[in-house]
Amino acid sequence: MYVIKVKGIAKIPDYVQLRDDKFxxxxxxxxDRPDKSLEKLGLGDKQAYIxxxxxxxxxxxxxxxxx
Structure with missing residues (x-):
């Protein structure tokens, strides 16, 4: 899995993209709000590590x- 951290501009917040091996x-x-997305992917138990x-x-x- 790949991680990309995207910087927000002005009122747009910072975001994270999670991508698989095929991108x-x-x-x-x-x-600042990863909870629902990680739970939906089944990665809620690995949230602290991620x-x-x-x-x-x-x-x-x-x-x-x-x-």
Whole structure:
């Protein structure tokens, strides 16, 4: 799974994209509200790990997340 952290501009908040190995979009959620999207994907139990990874990730970079 790949993670992309997107910087918001003005009133648009920061977002996170989760993509699979074929780069298909799995989830798109605000950095401050990941709950529903991760639960929907079945990753609610890994939310703390994913959000720690996202918080350390610089904006605009693509990183591979091993789950």
């Amino acid at each position: 298909t979009l799995l989830a798109y959620f605000r950095v 959000m720690n990874f996202v918080n350390d990730l610089p904006f605009g970079q693509i990183a591979k997340l091993e789950i």
